[in-house]
Structures are given as structure tokens and as C-alpha cells.
Amino acid sequence: MEKAPDDQSSMLDLYQHPGHLLRRAQQISVSLFYDEMGSELTPVQYAMLSRLAEHPGIDQVSLAGLAAIDTSTGATVCARLEEKGLLERKVIPHNRRQRALTITAAGRQLLDGLVPGAQRLRQRLLAPLSGEEQAQFMGLLAKLVEENNEQSRAPLAMPGESGGK
Numbered sequence: 001m002e003k004a005p006d007d008q009s010s011m012l013d014l015y016q017h018p019g020h021l022l023r024r025a026q027q028i029s030v031s032l033f034y035d036e037m038g039s040e041l042t043p044v045q046y047a048m049l050s051r052l053a054e055h056p057g058i059d060q061v062s063l064a065g066l067a068a069i070d071t072s073t074g075a076t077v078c079a080r081l082e083e084k085g086l087l088e089r090k091v092i093p094h095n096r097r098q099r100a101l102t103i104t105a106a107g108r109q110l111l112d113g114l115v116p117g118a119q120r121l122r123q124r125l126l127a128p129l130s131g132e133e134q135a136q137f138m139g140l141l142a143k144l145v146e147e148n149n150e151q152s153r154a155p156l157a158m159p160g161e162s163g164g165k
Contacts, residue, residue, distance in 0.1 A: 032124050036117040040110060044069060048077050049086060052103050053111055059098040060089070065157025073154075086110060 014020045033043050041049065047067040052058065055066065064074025078101065081087045086107035089099040103111075126134045149155045 036121040068156040070154040
């Protein structure tokens with residue numbers, strides 16, 4: 001196990017900074033995403049569409065919150081998914097500024113077809129770790145994200161909470 005940096009010179013080592021390692025892990029994850037899931041959806045589009053499948057009729061702002069994506073990016077992603085025929089947006093009668101979203105049959109079919117790729121993605125990303133290490137890593141990563149959620153520019157919002165900052 002690596003020692004925590006204890007002097008100034010080790011603090012200059014980029015690979016002693018958790019943010020850098022998290023960024024590298026994200027780069028690796030995105031590369032594996034495209035290997036296993038193809039190029040029909042981006043990782044952010046996949047996140048939004050998979051959350052929508054679990055919350056049909058949700059408004060765009062709340063969906064962005066569930067995917068921990070800022071609302072302007074969420075609006076752009078929803079527009080792209082609508083252009084691809086994967087979701088529908090309809091004006092909410094009691095609030096004409098908001099749109100209720102539903103996944104289309106094509107969107108559901110696409111998500112269902114991506115399940116094996118998503119499973120392989122997870123397996124490949126965590127493959128360097130033993131089963132015990134995978135469980136520990138996922139637990140620690142979830143804790144890191146949960147405990148720092150409010151520091152995000154797009155904090156995760158749970159159902160019923162207002163989305164975004």
C-alpha cells in the first residue's frame with residue numbers, strides 16, 4: 001500500500017494527488033465505455049437515459065440532478081436524445097416551462113441491448129482488483145463521492161429533491 005505523502009517534494013508528484021488519479025481513472029473508464037458499449041451513446045447520454053428509464057415522466061431539471069449533471073448540459077443531452085428518437089419531451093400542463101420526459105421504445109431497446117456491455121465494462125474496469133479489493137474500492141469510492149457531493153458543481157439530487165445548484 002502506498003504511503004501518504006509526507007513532505008513537500010512528494011506533494012509535487014502528480015500521482016500523489018487523488019484528483020489526478022481520479023481523472024486518469026475517468027479517462028480509462030470512458031475508453032472502456034466506448035470499447036464495450038459502442039458509440040451510439042456517450043457516457044453522459046447513457047447516464048441520463050438509464051436514469052430516465054427508472055423515472056418515467058420526470059422533468060428535465062430533476063433528471064439532470066439524478067445523473068449529477070448540470071442543468072444546461074442536461075438540457076443539451078436531452079435534446080440530443082430526443083433527436084435520436086430515444087426520449088420524448090412534453091410540456092407539463094401545470095408548468096409550461098418544464099418538460100416531462102419519457103423513454104421511447106427505441107430508447108428502451110437500446111438500453112436493454114447495452115446491458116451485456118455495461119457488465120463487461122464493470123468487469124474490465126475492476127479486473128486488476130481482487131473480489132475483496134473491488135468491494136472495498138467501490139465502498140470507498142461511493143463514500144468519497146457521497147461525502148463530497150455538495151462540493152460538486154452538479155451535486156447528485158435524490159428523487160424528490162430539486163436538481164442542480
